[in-house]
Every structure is written in structure tokens, then in C-alpha cells.
Amino acid sequence: MLAYMKKYFGDWPIRSKIMLLTISVNTVTLFAVVLAMYLIYQADSLERINRSIGKNMEIAEGQVIEKINKILIDSFELTANHLFQVCTKQENLSKQQYLINYLTLQNSLYKMTQSSVLIDTVFVAHKQKNIYNLERLGMKQPEEVFSGWELERIDGITFLPTCINPYGDHGRVIPLAIPVDEIEGLNVPIIGTDMAKAEMTIFVLLSQERLQGLLQSLNTVADSYLYLADAQAQGLSLVLPESLARSLNQDMTADWGAVREKIGVERKDYYLSFRSLPDFPLKLVHLLPKSVFGEVTKKVRPIFLLIWLLTSLLAAGMTVLLSDVITKPLLYIIQKVSANQRIEKKAKYKDEIGILITALTGMYETIDRQIQTIEKQAEQVRTAEMEMLTQQINPHFLYNVLDNTRWKILAEDKAAADIIEKLSAFLRLSLNQGNRELPFEQEIRHIQLYLNIMAYVERQDIRLLVDYENALKEYSIIHLILQPMVENSIKHGFSEPFPETVSKEIRIGFYQDGENLVLEVTDNGKGMNIAKMKACCGEQVLAEDAPKGSIGLRNVYLRLCRRYNTAIKAEFFSIPYVKNSICFYLPKE
Known part of the structure; x- marks a missing residue:
């Protein structure tokens, strides 16, 4: 079958072959060029989005670190307050004394709550199981407050997983736990590593809604998500579907900075970017659904398709003209050669066809020149040998004469004899027995x-x-x-x-x-x-x-x-x- 197709195509006129091959090559080449242009545009669009994401994350990182540091400084100022130190250092308090201390700390706790727009609630858990919070939120026992909290994760200043606020409107909050071992007489408290051993633990409950609102306000990439996650990749400012959170936990195993990775979850693809915050076990995460990026490039696809169609039509027209330019001189040459006639028309151009015409018209002259050259080369070789x-001199003659002369002058001229001896040896080697x-x-x-x-x-x-x-x-x-x-x-x-x-x-x-x-x-x-x-x-x-x-x-x-x-x-x-x-x-x- 292949041999038949090869012969069938081989029997086509040259003009048809040129048109078919040229149109095919042009179509494929133009498609490849347009496809490359589309892919370059797609890559450039993704790069622009990536630059925007990187810039957004850089700004968000600065904002989050600034606000967290401000909250920590306010917390340290709270513990440095003399009245706070007096009220919290007392142990084995009576119920009446506890109430007095509780009311005494209201102003300090209120001031701390109002220090940042991200703070929803602030309360202090004493090692004596006394809890100091704002009076308007109501007094609660530790069992009621910490129900479902993962307090065993506290190791120094720690962000706990999001939970329902046990006070107020019961919205979702991000607990920031600050265990304190010693505050008496100190401007900066000594931070502990274990809540059970700490003198007290300050809990700053950050509003998940407000924190996420801050991050989204800094995100300029439409229909994407910028949120805060803990070291285990669990969303803090944004609650993610379980399947997506599990996939992110597998992918964010290292701090890749600005590296972008595509992940697939439940038949949906996302472009993932994340970076770790310095000094805090937190990560800023950006998720861009691939479908959003696809909408950007989808709009230009018809334009690239139209470009390909127009350029293909133009290439087809030029192919027809090109085939005529090539085949017409060839048909003339075939006609002359078939009739055994000499080509009289001179070549107009110095292309391959022009070279062919020149070669054919000068064929006999070339053959004549080659014959003359061969004869001349043979003559030159003979002349060179002559x-x-x-x-060269006749070595036989010189050898005999000089050898006889050597014996005649041997006794009277030693130098002459020596040179004649050397000349004899020289000529003997020159003869080399033929x-x-x-x-x-x-x-x-x-x-x-x-x-x-x-x-x-x-x-x-x-x-x-x-x-x-x-x-x-x-x-x-x-x-x-x-x-x-x-x-x-x-x-x-x-x-x-x-x-x-x-x-x-x-x-x-x-x-x-x-x-x-x-x-x-x-x-x-x-x-x-x-x-x-x-x-x-x-x-x-x-x-x-x-x-x-x-x-x-x-x-x-x-x-x-x-x-x-x-x-x-x-x-x-x-x-x-x-x-x-x-x-x-x-x-x-």
C-alpha cells in the first residue's frame, strides 16, 4: 500500500507536488507559529498574574506582620501594667476578691480589645483557673471557654486552629495564645512554653472575618483567594473544603516563596502560591482557580484562529504563483531535451533553473575542456619527470671516472681522495641498483x-x-x-x-x-x-x-x-x- 501511494504521488506533475507540499508545509508551519504566539501570550498572561500575586503577597505579609507585632506589643504593655500585675499575681482568691480583681481589669482589657481592628475578644486564663474577660461578655468557667480547643499545641506564642468564639456573637475566631511565666516587675514578660506551667495565658481572639477581609482587600487578582494558614497548612482566615485543605497540606511541605505550582482537587485545577512569614509559624497562601486564568486567554483564541486562516490563504495564493515560476522553465527544458535540441534561451536569473540551463548549454564545451585538461595533466607529468x-648527471660515468681518479691522487692529496671517496659512495647510493x-x-x-x-x-x-x-x-x-x-x-x-x-x-x-x-x-x-x-x-x-x-x-x-x-x-x-x-x-x- 505504501509503495503504491509512493508511486502514485511520484507520478504527479511537479507543479502539483510543489503546490501540495508547499501548502501543507505552510499550513503546518503557520499553525505552529500561531500556536507558539498563543502559548507565549498565555505564558505572559500567567506571568503578569504571578507578578501581581507576588506583589500582593509581599504587601499582605508586611501588613499581617505589622498588625501581629502591634498586638504582641500591646499584650506586653498589658502585662507591664502595675495594676494588672497586682491583680493577677494573687493566689487562692476568695470569690469576693476575684470579683474585685475582675472588675479592676476591665479598663485594661477593654483598651487591649480596642487596640486593633482585628481583635474580637481578649481574656486572661490564670493558672488558678480564674478567667478575666470583659464584663459585658459574661463570666464563664474554663470548661465552657476551652471546650474543643487544642490547648496541647501551645508552645510559646501560638496560633490555634479557628474555633467558635465562646464570648460575644459566637463568630469564628483565631486564638492567639501567649503563655506568660513571669511578669512581676518586668516591662516585657517572660514567655513560657507550656500553658499548664505558665503563670497565666493571654488569649487574643482575632476575628476571622475581619482578617480575611483585610487580606482580600490587598488581593488585586479577581476571583482568587489570599488567606492566612498555620504551619500545618490549615486555613486560619479562610475555612477551606476538607479535600482542598488536605491537598494543600501535602503540597505546602516547604517554603517555596514565589514558586507557582498547579494542583488538582476534585477535577478542579488551582495555581498555588505561598510563603512563610518570618518569626511566625504562619503561611500566606494564594489560590487561583485555573478556570479564572482560562477565561483571560479564552477571549483571544478566535483572534489567533483568524490570523492562522488568513495567513494560510495568503500562503496558498503565493504557492500557486511560485509553482508557475518554477515549472514553466522546466517544461521548456524538457521540451528541448526531448527533441535533442540545444537550449538557445539564455538564463535570466542565477537560480537553480538558471544554473541548469547554463550547465546544459555548456555541456559539450565542458567535456572538451575536461579532455584537454586530462591530456595537459599527462603531459605535465611527463615533462616533470624529464x-x-x-x-641529474650520469652516475655510471661519474662513478667510474672518480673512482679511478681517487687511486691516482691518493698518495698526494688526502682531501681530494676523501671527497672523491664520498662522491663515489654518494653515486653508488644514487644508482641503488635500479x-x-x-x-x-x-x-x-x-x-x-x-x-x-x-x-x-x-x-x-x-x-x-x-x-x-x-x-x-x-x-x-x-x-x-x-x-x-x-x-x-x-x-x-x-x-x-x-x-x-x-x-x-x-x-x-x-x-x-x-x-x-x-x-x-x-x-x-x-x-x-x-x-x-x-x-x-x-x-x-x-x-x-x-x-x-x-x-x-x-x-x-x-x-x-x-x-x-x-x-x-x-x-x-x-x-x-x-x-x-x-x-x-x-x-x-
Whole structure:
């Protein structure tokens, strides 16, 4: 089935293929772009809401901390009051004395109640089980007041879970318990950790409704909730559904600050933000129903959909025009080629179709040029070999003559005999019994003899250094491949005038480099023209004449290329009187 569909589509005209593919790609691409724009807008909207939430929580944090600190300061001022200390320190009071103290503390308790709009009621529970509260609220026994309270949670200044106010209108309140161990003669009381051991405990009942009203007034994000929770994530200023409270308790296990997390409760998603209040075991919590955020982005969805439809229609129209521009020249080319006719119309543009027309019209000329190039390259190789031979002397002749001369002058000229001996050895190695290759070590011996002869003839004292790996000592290289490069160093690098302070030195290296063997000749002569050297050792040498004055190096390169049947990589480096090197990278065999 797949093969059939592939063939069916393959048989379509190019114009139809271009239109189908281009429209498909444009439609998908534009949809992806519009979708990305929508997601970016959605993310930006969420980020703006998050910034508003963060700012609201920062302001709310400051307000809540300020009001709680104010309540604590007022509580400490209450305990520092001399009359309060006198009335609460007495123990084993009679009922009459208790009533006197009760009435005496009315003004202080009333003042404390009125000190903050968040305070609903203030009362003091003495360790003698006497309770002092406002007279208008009525006197009650501890059993009536603390019924259902989790007093065991008191550990220092503690916010207890919300409960029904045992006094007044019985609204919901948040008890703030302040256990006091010692107040006598102190401006600031000593706070206890256990209500049962404390001298007394001050209870400030904060109105849940008023506290939540304060927080919501600071919340600028519509249809969201900003409330106060205890360390166990139980809502204090806001009563939450049990399932939502349980989920929040699992998620708010650490203070994540401004981090936003999405939670799901009863098929509803919420964006949760919370932060811990410093110095208090409380958390400010913000809940944003995902549906509220969805309403913000829902309004712009039709706009993005309309943008996608309009741009897709525009792209389809441009695709039709584009297919005509491409296929019309192709149809003309097909017509001419099918009729075996030469394309006479010149390309108007330098695009792919224009390149195709130019290539077809110049096809025969290109073939002719390639044939000429091949013939020229073959001629250049032959010429290079001839030029190399013209630089060599007849070694058989010189060997016989010089060897006979050596015996004739041996007794009278020791230096002449020595040089003739070296020249004989040099020519013997040059002959190499007709072999085209010889071990690298023998080629080095040949160069040493050559330098000894040049030292006598040219009066040049040149030091030869050889650096090669032992594994390559017997490696076969082309015979007489090093001599032209050494000769270039002597002829051009050490030509007069030459500084007397520089000791002439030639270094030959042969080592492995990855997949190649590197043959390197280095001298410390006057330097070389790298551009000229590159012109003699590159692929262009196979098609062009080498520059004059570089026959030796050019012959070396051509011989290497023919030996390894590939273009040899050559590198050059030149710092006059320091290092001038020629490197050939030979393929490993």
C-alpha cells in the first residue's frame, strides 16, 4: 500500500507536488507559529498574574506582620501594667476578691480589645483557673471557654486552629495564645512554653472575618483567594473544603516563596502560591482557580484562529504563483531535451533553473575542456619527470671516472681522495641498483654524503639533524626524494650573504601523525616565499605550469602524487633564521 501511494504521488506533475507540499508545509508551519504566539501570550498572561500575586503577597505579609507585632506589643504593655500585675499575681482568691480583681481589669482589657481592628475578644486564663474577660461578655468557667480547643499545641506564642468564639456573637475566631511565666516587675514578660506551667495565658481572639477581609482587600487578582494558614497548612482566615485543605497540606511541605505550582482537587485545577512569614509559624497562601486564568486567554483564541486562516490563504495564493515560476522553465527544458535540441534561451536569473540551463548549454564545451585538461595533466607529468632527469648527471660515468681518479691522487692529496671517496659512495647510493625506493635510513645516509661533498665544494659547514621513529627506519620511500629539498635549503636558505652568528642547520623528520606519515625538512636559513611554495605543491600543479625556479620542489610533489596515486597534502612554515619547514603528509600503506 505504501509503495503504491509512493508511486502514485511520484507520478504527479511537479507543479502539483510543489503546490501540495508547499501548502501543507505552510499550513503546518503557520499553525505552529500561531500556536507558539498563543502559548507565549498565555505564558505572559500567567506571568503578569504571578507578578501581581507576588506583589500582593509581599504587601499582605508586611501588613499581617505589622498588625501581629502591634498586638504582641500591646499584650506586653498589658502585662507591664502595675495594676494588672497586682491583680493577677494573687493566689487562692476568695470569690469576693476575684470579683474585685475582675472588675479592676476591665479598663485594661477593654483598651487591649480596642487596640486593633482585628481583635474580637481578649481574656486572661490564670493558672488558678480564674478567667478575666470583659464584663459585658459574661463570666464563664474554663470548661465552657476551652471546650474543643487544642490547648496541647501551645508552645510559646501560638496560633490555634479557628474555633467558635465562646464570648460575644459566637463568630469564628483565631486564638492567639501567649503563655506568660513571669511578669512581676518586668516591662516585657517572660514567655513560657507550656500553658499548664505558665503563670497565666493571654488569649487574643482575632476575628476571622475581619482578617480575611483585610487580606482580600490587598488581593488585586479577581476571583482568587489570599488567606492566612498555620504551619500545618490549615486555613486560619479562610475555612477551606476538607479535600482542598488536605491537598494543600501535602503540597505546602516547604517554603517555596514565589514558586507557582498547579494542583488538582476534585477535577478542579488551582495555581498555588505561598510563603512563610518570618518569626511566625504562619503561611500566606494564594489560590487561583485555573478556570479564572482560562477565561483571560479564552477571549483571544478566535483572534489567533483568524490570523492562522488568513495567513494560510495568503500562503496558498503565493504557492500557486511560485509553482508557475518554477515549472514553466522546466517544461521548456524538457521540451528541448526531448527533441535533442540545444537550449538557445539564455538564463535570466542565477537560480537553480538558471544554473541548469547554463550547465546544459555548456555541456559539450565542458567535456572538451575536461579532455584537454586530462591530456595537459599527462603531459605535465611527463615533462616533470624529464625536468627531473635533466638535473641529474650520469652516475655510471661519474662513478667510474672518480673512482679511478681517487687511486691516482691518493698518495698526494688526502682531501681530494676523501671527497672523491664520498662522491663515489654518494653515486653508488644514487644508482641503488635500479630500484625506485630504498629504506629511509639509507636515504639519510645519501643526504649525509651529499652534505659532506657540499661542505668541501661550497665551503659550507652545515649540521644535519635527523629525527625519526625506530619503527620507520626500514620504511621504503621514493629514492632521491630528500636531495632536492636539501639542495633548496643550501641554494636559497644559506646563500651569501649569511649572518656569521647563525649556525647553519638542516633537520629531517619522519614520524606518524594519525592516518598519515609526515616527511619534514627544516632549516634555519633566510626563509622562503610560502605563496610560491604552495603554488608548486598543490592540485593546481596537475593542471598548470609550475612557477620558474621551483623545478626541484615541483618534481618532488609530482613524484609523491604519482607514487601514492593521490594529491599529497603539503604544509609550509617560515620564520627566517629560526625555522623554515616543508611537510608532506603521506598515506599509510
